[in-house]
Amino acid sequence: MDELMKVARDCFYTPIYMKKNRPAYKLSVLCDSDKIELVEDIIFANTSSIGIRKTQVERTILERESVTIPYQGLSLSYKKVFHKDNSYIYPEYQSALEFSRKYCLPIKEAFDSLKFIYGEKYEK
Incomplete structure (x- = not known):
């Protein structure tokens, strides 16, 4: 997470259960669109993940x-x-x-x- 926080706006993980009731962690990362490839490189290099789901979100700031x-x-x-x-x-x-x-x-x-x-x- 330290490496991700150098390039992302925020990141966090949530304990979850996968299929067959296997415990896991869901890693969530919020980043600017120009940082997506760098974030993916960090995730693939530092985790056992073999896939990433991406969703574009909008942000309202005060x-x-x-x-x-x-x-x-x-x-x-x-x-x-x-x-x-x-x-x-x-x-x-x-x-x-x-x-x-x-x-x-x-x-x-x-x-x-x-x-x-x-x-x-x-x-x-």
């Missing part, structure tokens, strides 16, 4: 901007997204992870704290 806030020696990164007349703030995972480690918090509490910090700084 307008977004990146926001960075300095906070007690950390650089906290967020995505601010916009939908119609609303905006939403999402802390970046890496910032939440660093915050959770620095303050010995569970990652969920770190996410909540980062949203609070953003609100204190920008939504007064």
